[in-house]
Amino acid sequence: MARGRDIAVWGLALAAFLLLWLAGAAALPWAFEVPKGWTVPAARWITAFTKWLLNDATFGLFTFAEFTRFIAAVIDLPYRFVLSILSTGFLEGQGSAAVQILPPLPWLGVALVFALFGLWAGGAGLAVLVLACFAFLLLFGQWQSAMVTLASILVAVPLGVAGGLALGVLCWRHPWVSRGVRPVLDLMQTIPVFAYLVPILILFGFGPTAAVVATLIYAMPPMTRVTELALARVPDEIQDLGRMVGCTPRQMLWRVMVPSARDGLMVGVNQVIMLSLNMVIIASMIGAGGLGFDVLAALRTLDFGAGLEAGLAIVALAIVLDRLSQAAARRRGEPRAGTWVARHPYLAGGVATILVAVLLGLAVPAVRDWPAAWVLSTGTFWSRIVEWINVNYFDAIEAGKNAVLLNILVPFKRLLLGLPWLGVSGLLAVAGWRLGGWRLAALAGMLATLIAVTGQWEKAMITVYLCGISVLFAMLIGVPIGILAAERERLWTVVRVVIDTLQTLPSFVYLMPAVMLFRVGDFTAMIAVVAYAVVPSVRYTVLGLKGVDPRLIEAGRAMGATGWQILARIKLRLALPEILLGLNQTIMFALSMLVITALVGTRDLGQEVYIALTKADPGRGLVAGLAVAFIAIIADRLIHAGARAARARLGLGEAAG
Known part of the structure; x- marks a missing residue:
């Protein structure tokens, strides 16, 4: 019965579409091309609104532009600090007149610290994999660019995780927040990043900070969705146990719910890391630099070999961060007794490794900076x-x-x-109705019509x-x-x-x-x-x-x-x-x-x-x-x-x- 009704509905819909299509633009021009009088000047409205935000919007004590510049400055502080540690060193002065007062960490120290983290999280096999990935970066001359990219990732990921976690908790606690936020998250994930680079540049300025903001917009939605889902899937028995022992709402959230949902939450963290790495090239267009800029420069000159090596360097970084985050999520720590060093042997080992690497770097330049003569390249091979x-x-x-x-x-x-826009919108509405009811029909038809108008x-x-x-x-x-x-x-x-x-x-x-x-x-x-x-x-x-x-x-x-x-x-x-x-x-x-x-x-x-x-x-x-x-x-x-x-x-x- 239902199948026969579906056939009848689709038969009528297709017949109406064919009649409209065969009538042609000469008979029904408005069904094929939206008249100018019906067009919505959305682009002009958005541009005018952006200019108002930049020039006139105010909170009383400060303007909206000053507020966004303040956010940029706050993000810039940790970014510059991490970048100084990994790549540029600590500088005094600005621009070409800047003088390095402290060098960055030697490559040996960075590689060994990450390998030590891999040993703690996943054992010797993971530590060897991490070292192999960093060896690739060194051998193929991608170290400096990789450290610039890693600095932006190490800033963007914690911010994205924290923001997504907070918003996900709100969505879990308040269904009305979830209903209101869901369409915004859909748009954040489906609008091309290029589309919101211009307003970000206007509001936050050109540079790495704007790139971090763009990365947050792109990478935060999965963390929000995963947080809401993971908290909703915590068994009722665990929540009942928390209430029985007298947990306050805050204790229930941070000491019961979040630890119980840790495996799910780490999936969200992993997604933030991967999406942040996907953004590195687009972010380089607005001043991020690093491996993304190298790939973009290779594309402009059609240097396939150089672009492939820089792209594989991004893959190496992705493998390191992905495997480390997954291993850390699976690890179950055991409390240790004794001195601070006995309780935290890997942390102590990391501090000692950095100190030894810094001292070795002062004595042996090759430990501090990988010699250019040792760099390999397959770029010419691939291009040939x-x-x-x-x-x-x-x-x-x-x-x-x-x-x-x-x-x-x-x-x-x-x-x-x-094809007539009116007919296509109608067919999409019919498809939505038959598959998901009137609400999906209205959504599909309305969105298609908005594209036209x-x-x-x-x-x-x-x-x-x-x-x-x-x-x-x-x-x-x-x-x-x-x-x-x-x-x-x-x-x-x-x-x-x-x-x-x-x-x-x-x-x-x-x-x-x-x-x-x-x-x-x-x-x-x-x-x-x-x-x-x-x-x-x-x-x-x-x-x-x-x-x-x-x-x-x-x-x-x-x-x-x-x-x-x-x-x-x-x-x-x-x-x-x-x-x-x-x-x-x-x-x-x-x-x-x-x-x-x-x-x-x-x-x-x-x-x-x-x-x-x-x-x-x-x-x-x-x-x-x-x-x-x-x-x-x-x-x-x-x-x-x-x-x-x-x-x-x-x-x-x-x-x-």
Whole structure:
């Protein structure tokens, strides 16, 4: 009965859409292009509001601009301190006239202290891994840039964790706060970072501090969500025990709830670390420096080798911070008796290591600064590989590119650009209604209409076309790889290392070989997006297939099902909700990458955001960024609703993700 009703509703909706589309722009021009009188001048309003904040907004004793500059100064203090310890040393004076009065910590001291932390948190194996990652930074000449990046991470992560934890606690305690904050968190995670760089620059100034603020906006939402979820999942028995022993509300929170939710909270900390590292290149555009600046400089000169080495240095830092944070979360400490040194042997060892390294650095310069003559580089090798491919396979590459452009990309682009905005908004509303009820229908239809009435429809359709094609290719590549890896444990071990590396490589690194092989344009953007977005399709496919109940597989074998039938009719059907969530994450990755591909000539919302950044136009950038966010939210809500419906049909309950 319900299936017949669905078919009837979709039949009517598609018939109405086709009638509207066939009527054409000549008969109903307002359904294809929003009249100028209907356009909402949101960009002008946002720009005017930003100027008012900067020039006129006041709290009485001080202006809003003075308040933001004060925040910048407060953030700048710990950043400069950490940067002095790791990279620049302590300076007296400003600019080129500055004199170093104390040198930074020697590389040996930094590497050994982190290795000692790894030994404390995870044992000898982790300590060796940490040393290997720092050895890579040294050997390939990335140490100084890595320390600048590490300084910003060591400041941004504690601030992001503290802010996310505080907001998450509020959301857990007060449901109305959670309902109000959730849409803001959605926008913080889906608006391209480029879109809010301009207002951040205007309010906080150019430099590392503005980069830290941008990183906080990008990295804090996962910590907030994870905190709320982790606290909500603390068993009632633990809370009852806290009340029985007479805990005050503050004691209940910090001595009962937070320790009980520690494993979940550390997932949030890990996410803050990873997202902060993802921001290092974009942050370098507004003065952060470090490894991000090196990757950006390599992209500008198309030096693939240098960009790859700097990108792998970011991967090395990500591995160190990721493994250390996870190991620290799993570690369970035991109280020790005796002197301070006996109670804290690793801390004492760290202090002693630093002192010894500093003294050795004074006597042996190579301990303080890694000699330039010892630096290795594979940059020329990688650049020559790309050059060799270009020389020997140029005609084949061009033929393949043109075939895909002429037969797939261009026709699909023209199709989407010819669709009526009113019909597309209506179809999205119908999809929302059938999957999630009237509330989702209103959300999907309203957000699509807002894209149209703010004048972003054409560029939004180009974004959807590029994102859609890229996601299709990413799923066609990722799902089969995931199926093969789920069946073969050794293959999965190899694939996991590859996709972990791909996920931590900066997105800008993917652009360089794509541009060098395919020049600029939509095809190049698609290749870069597919390479960046294929990871979740693999990971979630493996997750779904490995999560299938083995008893169901055995039952299928007992009934005489072949291996193909077990895969197609049991495993893939039961893994469909997770595969749909993988599709959702692939779309999110593709949208985040599309903004960056504006650097290689796409003419979508990403280009609009990038132009706004170059022209310092906050209104234009935020409106285009909000359009990207609306596309992401529509896709996210519809796919999540579809995954829930799939789980309900299969009797699997709610999705964990």
